[in-house]
Amino acid sequence: MKTFILGGGCFWCLDAVYQKTRGVSSVVSGYTGGHFPDPDYYSVCSGMTGHAEVVAVTFDEEVIPQETVLDMFFALHDPTTPNRQGYDVGTQYRSSMFYLTDEEKELFERAIERNQSLWNTPIVTEVSRAGTFYPAEDFHQDYYAKNPDAGYCSVIINPKLAKARKYYSQWLIS
Template sequence: MKTFVLGGGCFWCLDAVYQKTRGVTEVVSGYTGGHTQNPFYEAVCSGTTGHAEVVAVTFDETVVPEDVILDMFFVSHDPTTLNRQGYDVGTQYRSVMYYADQEQKQAFEAAIERAQPLWDNPIVTEVSELPAFHTAEEYHQDFYAKHPEQGYCRVIIDPKLAKARKYYAQWLAA
């Protein structure tokens, strides 16, 4: 099993994509990369903690290759916008990959190189060493599955899921 910690805007979006990915055994929404201890949602949303909304994606690489997990990341958000994803604006929504070791760092850098030709603008995804990971509040966990009819899910997440399905249908559960 491997775990990647990735941030691509609101954690609900990446959570929704990876929860449906074959071989993914766990997705935990959380916060990392900031300068405060014990961050919580309202503080992170204020933009004053320095934390990013992220997901810790644990997967079985004998079922789904790490390259698929990483390439899905670049299809599931816009890695060319600095500190924003659509209407979500602030450093907490930055595109970021947190590595646990040098092997992950190299895999992340290779994924950026693979993804760059797909985008007209330069990828601005940050690659940083993983600091402390803080699990987000329970109501953020598996949000899309619990609230698929909620407006944000319909307007923002559904199109991201459709895009992931377009390119990675073989890896996504129905």
């Protein structure tokens, strides 16, 4: 099993897609990349902690290739816009990848290079060494599964799920 820590805007979006991905055994929404100990949602949203909203995606490489997990990441958010994803604005929504090893850092950098051709402007995804990962509050875990009819899910997450189904249908569980 392998775990990637990825930030692509609101963690609810990445969580929703990766929860439905074959070979993914766990998705934990959380915070990392900042300087403030034991952050919570409100402190992270203040923009003062330096943390990003992220997901820790644990998957089986024998079921889904790590490159596919990363390519999905770049398809599910706009990695060319710093500190913003749609209506979500602030450093906590930055496109980010947090590596645990030098090998993982190289893998992330290759994924950026591979996916750059899909975008008209440069990818600005931050690649940083992982620090402490703080799981988000229970309310944020499995948000889409618990609240599929919520407005945010209908307007923001459902289109991302549709895009994932279009390009990665062989990897998604309906």
